[in-house]
Amino acid sequence: MQIAELDGLAVHYRDEGDPKGPPVVFANSLGTDLRLWDKVMPLLPQGLRYIRYDKRGHGLTEGTPQPYSMGTLVRDAEQLMDHLGVKEALFVGLSIGGMIGQGLAVKRMDLVRSLVISNSGMKIGVPSMWQDRIDAVNASGIESLADAVMERWFSKSFRATPELTAWRNMLVRQTADGYAGCSAAISGTDFYTPTSGLRLPVLGIAGTEDGSTPPDLVRETVDLVPGSKFALIRGAGHLPCVEKPEEYARILTDFIKETGHA
Template identity: 75%
Template sequence: MQIADLDDIKIHYREDGDPNGAPVVFANSLGTDLRLWDKVIARLPQNLRLIRYDKRGHGLSDCTPAPYSMGTLVRDVERLLDHLQVKDCVFVGLSIGGMIAQGLAVKRLDLVRAVVLSNTAAKIGQPQMWADRIDAIANGGIEALEGPILDRWFAKPFRETAEFSAWRNMLVRQPVQGYVGCCAAISGTDFYTPTSGLRLPLLGIAGSEDGSTPPDLVRETVDLVPGSKFQLIRKAGHLPCVERPDEYAAILTDFLKEVGHV
């Protein structure tokens, strides 16, 4: 296990591929850990330096008391990339990971040369919705909302597979403090203005069955950046990298080639 000691927090990360290759960094969604990317990593060119990590309060990273701010989550990965001596990466963020990607790109263009915003938006939901979710989980644990969450994550056919149970287990075993801490970070974030100022290669990816960040919401954010591209993955929910890894990896590989990263 690889742990970056960032003084006030220890962040779990993993590297695959070529340590001397062009870096691609992955940030996962709320309620998942870095295993979210297992299927995609295996399908990407292995001459890349493929880096993924567990954000604060998730997976094997430290879980500090809630609430968190988006600035804190952005600063965590900023310090991780400085620790790993990463420059000019392509940053792939899904859901809250895509919000972290937007914040990092605005703050540190020396770290990020291109961005993939997957199943995310500049603003997700309304503060009252997140307050209600935080209250429900504080009182009943993540299990209190697992049904609606999992319905948004996956299209119906995937929910009938044996693998689905593993994703359910991953969700409910995340620390409650980490989950609600990140809910608070999402609730307080509106990146419409800063993201509209970005000028770098950007790809948006959406799932046709995504109940958390529907395709129109993803596209609205992607269209804020001139010259950006958008891809829709059909028959997939909020986590298309899990349901449609071949298509997801192909779309990502094509984008990496287009921006000269492969």
């Protein structure tokens, strides 16, 4: 178990692969921990350094009182990469992780060489929607939202499999402060202008059955960056790395090779 003490916050992470290889950093979605990428990791190229971490209030990373700002979450990623001596990384962010990646790429060009915005957007939802979810979590816990979240996360066929139970359990075991705090960070974020100023290789990944960040939102976001690419995974919801890991890994591997990161 690897823990980094970052400005008083204990952050859980995994640092795997070739320690001298080009770095790839993964940031998870709201309500998940670093196991989100378990199915994809064995399918990715050897010779690279793969770093995953639990964001604030999720998994085994400490939580702090809500609300959080996106700037705080970006700073957590920044401090972890500085702590590990990582520069010029491919940053792969899913959902809120994709927002963290956009913010980090704008703030620290030395840290992010290329960016994957997976099932995310420059802006997700509206503040009133997020406030309703924050209120529900604070009043009745994450359990009160769990069934609706599963419908947004996964396709109908995946929801019929026994594996759904594990992902539902992962969701409800996050801290209320972590879930509501990160919800507040999403609510307060609109990266339209900053992301439109990015000039680096960008790949957008979307799932046709995504009820949280539909393909049109992902495409609209990556289209802000000249020369960006877009990949659509059919039959997958908000977490295509879970539902379609082979296809997700192939798309990511192709991007790694195309950008000369391998």
